[in-house]
Structure formats: C-alpha cells, structure tokens
Amino acid sequence: MTKDQKDNLFLLVKSLTKSEKRQFKLYVGRLGVNQDSKFLSVFNVLDKMKVYSESLILKSTDVKKQQLANVKAHLYKQILISLKLNPSHQNIRSQIREQLDFASILYHKGLYKQSLKILDKAKELAIVNEEKNLAFEIVELEKIIEAQYITRSISNRADYLTVQAKELSELNVITSKLSNLSLQLYSIILKTGYVKNEEESKAVTKYFNDRLPKLELSKLGFREKLWLYKAHLWYSFLMQDFLNCYKYALKWVDLFYDNPKMINLNPVFFLKGNNYLLEALYFIKNKPKFINKLDEFYTVVNQSDFPKGENIEALVFLYGNFHKINQYFIDGSFEEGLLLIPQIETELIQFNNKIDAHHKMIFYYKFASLHFGAGNNQECINYLDKIISNKSLSMREDLLCFSRVLNLVAHYEAGLDYHLETLLRSTYKFLIKMNDLHEVQKEMIKFIRGLQDIYPQDIKKEFRKLLEVLKQYEDHPFERRAFLYLDIISWLESKIENKPVGQIVKNKYLEFYA
Template structure:
C-alpha cells in the first residue's frame, strides 16, 4: 500500500465523534487561525473522497501556499489527528489509563510532591493488579522503590523494599508462565503437525496442569491451544466446544476483563460458531450469534473498535451462509433489512471486503428464492464499482451469477454483452483464468447465438465437462459460492 494513502486511511477510520472532536481540537490549537483552517480544509477534502486522489487535492487547492509542500502539510495533519485521538481516547483501555497515571507519578515525583505521588501510585497499583497488567506493575513497583528511598531513612526502608522484591518475583513468574503459553500459541500448528509432539501434547507440563495458567491471558491461551488440539488432532468437536464453554464461563465471571478486551470474548464466541458450523448444528448457532451481537450493549461498550466491528459483521455473514447452506433462503432474505440497518449505522467504517461479501450473499439468496430482479439490484452494486479488495473470487462469482440471472430472465441480448464484460474482467484480474471458467464462458457464448431448442444439449455437455470424472476437491472449487451443479441439474431435469 502506498505511503501516500496513510493519511487517507487514518481519516476514513475515524468515527463521527472522533471527527467532531478533531475539528474542535484544531480550533483550539495555537499557531494562527489561517494555518489551522488549512489543516481543516485539507481534512475535509480528503474525507470527501471515496478513493484517495492526490492530484485532485492539488487541483482543488491550486495556488494555496500550503499545497506547495503538501507532504509536509499531510504529515503535520497526520500528527494532529493522532494527538487529538490520544486526548479523545484517554480511557481507551486500562493500559492507556495506567500510562497517564505513570506520567502523573513522574511529574509529581520530580516536584517532590511525594504524598500526591504515593496516592497516584496506589491507584495505579490497584488498577494494574485488577487487570493483570504485569509489565506495568513492575514499572509501578520501580516507582514505589524510588519513592520509598526518597522519603524514608535507610533504617526504615528494608521491610517495604523486601515486600516489593517479593511481589516482583511473583509478577515475573506469572510473566514467565504467560511467555510459555505465548510460545506454544505462536508455534502450535507447527508443533502439532509433528506426530511426536502431538502425541505427547496432553502430557506437556503446560497443558497437563491448568494451575500454571495463572492469569486471565494465560487461561485464554491455554484453552485456545487445547481447543486447537482437539480440533486438529483428535477431531473431537464436542470436546473442543466444551473447552470453549469453560473459557466463556471464566471470562463471564470476570466482566471487567471482557470490557477491557471485548474482542477476545467475541473471538471466543466466534470460534464456537465455527465449531457448530462444522458439526452442522445449525439450531444452536443463532443463540451464540445473538450473544455476540448483544455483548457491546450488555457490557456498556459505547463504540466498537475496528476489530470488534469486524467480528459483529462476521456474525451476519455466518448467519447468511448458514441459511444458504441449509437452503433456508426466505429466512436469509428476512435478515437482510437488519444487516442493511447495521451497515448504514457503521458507514463508512465497514471494510469493503465485507460490503462485497454482503452484496453477493444478498444477490445469491434472492436468486435461490427465484427473485431474480431483486438479485440483480444487489449484483449491480458489485458490478458498477471498482472494489480494489482482495476478494477477486467474489467479484468473479458475481459476474457468473449475473450471466445466470440474465439467462433466467431471458435477457439474451444483455447476456451477450455480459459475457464479453466477464471475459474482460477475467483477463485483467491477478489470477489466471481457470479451465472451468473458460468452459462456463464458452457455454454462455453459445447460448447467445443458438436457438432455445439447442439449450438442453448444451447443459448436458456443460455438466459433463465441469463435473464428470472430477475429484470431490475439484468439484468443491467449482461450487464454492455458486452452486453451478444444482443449477445445471435443474435445467437438465426440465428438458428430459
């Protein structure tokens, strides 16, 4: 990604509240109203763009002094935004609160306001202990030691200093345990892929004894590793779900930790959804999905982070896929208005990959429900936009679905142009055109120039070319997001 886009992406990541705060923040900055106004004007101009266009920015502000050194102005604007975000998010996390408290400690210590310094240290210590911020706790104890030496006679320091040393030993031991679990988590797949290590996994000292997982973070890593083991090695999804439920219970007993790290809780529930999908336990999934969606309100999270927003979006994607796979197309369509409202609420923070996925899912559900005109409405939202995402696969499937729908509607003239448009897209994309894609294009090209009486023979031929003598893996690649086989079978059966 070009460095020139960094400011654009930062601005586009801001919520409405953050943008409003930034404008007030700049208005109160020293340095002259005209200069600050230039930053606001540049901010607004970039914010109005959907795709970053630096040439358009230069043309818009042609003749302005600041545009002559646009890179300098952009860099300073970037720093201003980050500075305003630091102020806006002073209580973004307990980690951020602790950093602010430690800055206060340092200031008070150097001013020799030791009583106030001790009071702030006690507050920081309680916060760090409650939320298990172990590295910060070591730093807090270092300040306690400095304060003790600065305010006590040497004869009186031994006992409190010994207590600090003992506390730090406990903290360091917990950090050591946590480090071992991180080591296992990071290298888990590599180690479990070796039969010698996988066979001894449950006898390993870090997983045979849960007592070593002595912090909330260590418990998360411990349970995630066990879950992965039972999925990858034992193929025991029931046991994996049991382990997930154990960790859910641990976290729900510590709601403060959920508030501090909501994404870990949501990801855990998301893992459970994945396991239930693998088991095709569709009836148990909606309850977990709603638990994920209700979590921000339950734990009084006012604004979702980008990561948590993606988890929420993922729940809707999963639910649509569940209805698609279970052939409950009407129920999937019934969910669309709710998803539309959610997308509108969080616009423009919704990543393009998710928008593309939703539009395709909507179109496909309408198609499967024999509502082709509604399906076309959503497909056109895909086909008429340059997405510039990593989901070329969905863009490809959207074009093939577009061909099918125009065939279903009898739009043969439109179909002819759609085939050529699809061919151009396949040539331009990064991935090489696959043999099965060429066969599908060839099929629709023949449809465009032959009478309907010949269609049945073309369908039989297409089915043989796409699916006869293919392995299950090859067939699954053809059917990933668009069930060509079911559609072809339907057409063949109508003409028998």
C-alpha cells in the same frame, strides 16, 4: 491534488463525532493565541470538505504549500491529544499508564515514597484487570527505586519484587508465544483459506505442535487462556474441524461471560469470539443454537453499558450482518435473505472507511450466493463481477477461486453461453495460477465445457453422472471445502428433480434434524 479520502488527517477529522469536534475546539482555544492559528483554520476547512483537496486548503487558508506538511502533522498530533483527554476514550489501561507516568515524575523529583505508593495501587489495578505487561513494567520501576532507595516498607521487599517480576515475566512469555502462534495461523487463513492437501495438513499440524508451549491450564489467567483458545480455533478452522472450532469458540466466549468486566475492557475480542462461534455453528448447520447465540450477541451489544465507538460499531455491523445472512443458507430460505441486501448495502456506504476491501468482497459473495439460491442468476453475476474485477484484492485466494466457479455456473444457468468458452479458459488459467485446481473444480469445468455438445434429452443423465462423481468428495478431508463455498451437490439435485435449490437445501436440513 485530490487523494479522494485517502489522506490520513482527513480520515481522522471525518471520524470525529460532534462532541469530539467541540472538545477539540475548546482544547485548542484554551489559549487565546490558538484562536487564529494555522492548524485550526486547516481543521475547519477539512471539517467542511466532502473529498480531500490540497489545493482547496491552500486557497482557503493562509498556509503556504511548503508549510502544509508541518501544519498537518501538528494538527494530527493535537487531535490525538484532545481525543486522549476525552472521557469516552479513557479506560483501565489509560488510567494505569497515567498512574505510571505520575509515579515516574515523582521518582525523578526524588519523592520515592510517594512514587512507590502510586505504583503499588497501579500494579494492583493492572493485575486485577489482566494487564500483565503493564504490571511487569511497574514492578521493574519499583525495582529501580528500591535499588536506589531502601524504603524498608516491607522487610523482604527485594525478594518479593524479584519473585513477582519472574512470575509476570513467565506469564508474559507464554502470552507472547501463544499470540505469535495465533497470529501466524490467522495469517494463513486469510491468505490461503483451509488446508488443500495432505502435505499442507502435515505442515500446519507440525507448525502448530512445535510452537504450542507446554501449559498447566490451572495456572493460566484470562489473558493466557484467551490466546490459547484462539490458537486452537485457528488451527481447527485450517483443518476444517468445525466441531473443535465450535468447542474453542465457545470456550472463548464463555471466558468473557465468566469474567464480565473483561467485556468492557476487551470488547473487540468479545465481538470476534462471537463471530467465530456463530461461524462454527453455521458450518455444523445447527440453526436453533445459531439463532440462540445470535440473539445473545445482540442482547449484549445493545445494552446501554456496552462500549461505544466507531470501531465497535463497525464490527457489530460486520459480524451481525454476516450471520444474519448465514442463517438463510443453513436451511435454504434464500428468498427471505434477499430482503437484507438493500439495507446492508446502504450501511456499507456509511461504514466505507471502517471496513476493509476483503470483508466487502465477502459481503458481495454472500449477496451473489443468495441470489443464485433464489434463482436470480443475472444479479448473482453482477455481484460476482465486483469481486472478479477487483485486481487489488490480495487476500482470501479461496474466495477469488470459488467466485469464478460460481460465475461459470450462474452464466450457464442464465443461458449466457455465447462467451462461456472464454470464461472457462480464464477460470481454468486462474485456478492453475492460484494452485487451487482440485478435483471438484476440474469436474465442474469439464462438465460445463461438455454441455454444449449434449442433446437436451440427455442433459439429466449428465447431471446424474456428475452428481455421482462429486458425491465421493462430499466428505473428503480436503475436497469437501468446495461445498462450503458453493453447494454444487444441491444445485445438481435441483436440476435432476426440477425443484428450486432452496427447496433441496431445506429438505436436507429438515431431514438432518429429523
């Protein structure tokens, strides 16, 4: 039975580097009995496979079908143990956990003083590196030992441990509340995008204010501040308050620059902070600062001491390329942006198993928008079809909606009006189903439907009428989000002035910064 690269063990084997594979074979070969073990033979077959095939495993090894599930489970566990022992996967957290394990072993052997000595060093390491959950766990074990064996190493040790446990517990509770709030807001962004109306705006604001704990910033450490800035950032994004998005994303990134050792300990959070900082700068159209921050991003991630790994490489690819593309939208230089597409598509294949479908669809929407801006309407339609035909995509409803609206406009521009009426009906039904039929979309659909009955000499007059209608929504708190995904205003102006869309966007950008 073929599962086409969806088997978890197969994906894990394929993610291993040459050095990790070599270490695994050394690890399982440390005892001669493993040399011909069934799980090692399964590993060797999986390593050579291009596509997962259960029948090929059974044919190439002496593993029976009823044994395969157990052998695979054992192999999966052995690979993880091998990876855990690999120096490249060792970090402060694993070092602290290892010391905690050693201390627990010593405690159970009755060697209390030795256990407490290790715990004290591990606790200091945990606190310095903002690993307060681990620090709390260490203090709790210290309390257990003290309750059974009075060391008298510190005269007021019981009071000291009690106070320390209370302080760590309070900070962990704050972090938990902030991380819960941040995660819930992020979930709303992924599911529905920005707030769509006054009712949603009030609901999100109430949700945010009710769950934001009362804080004294001066008493917070790195970890608590990080989650605080994240929560504010997601709230600002939901409300389309892009200046505050920039403010809190900058605080997030600067927090890492003020605590440089945290970049190595939390590289994913560092990368995500930079991603949202660049996204905020893109929305406020500040290209000089955008280019500066993009250069800073690559300067840091290209340093030899920046953490390496498959997940890190995938995120650098993802965020870096999103914003390489975005820079061309700011000033309308779409033609230049098209040069990026072939290279990114090639790399997308390489990162196929590391990047989720949602982010792949965002790439396709950006590719489509670049082609639309450059006047390549058929190419635009081809990329949009990859999104529209993806029936399993359940996230980012706003992305799905605006893909259909852009698809309508691109079909009109390409002169493919022979099935425009069918497209109009399906788009209209989809937007109603998604509860996303707002004034901008209504006006666009009504306009495109009416184009078929307009004489050629009257077309510009109709474009001007639509432009006047849509202009009133350009700064509307809820309707303006349509223009973040699709710059309809610039498209209309290009039709009226007989100029390329890119030229209209560039003129606006230059005028804005003049």
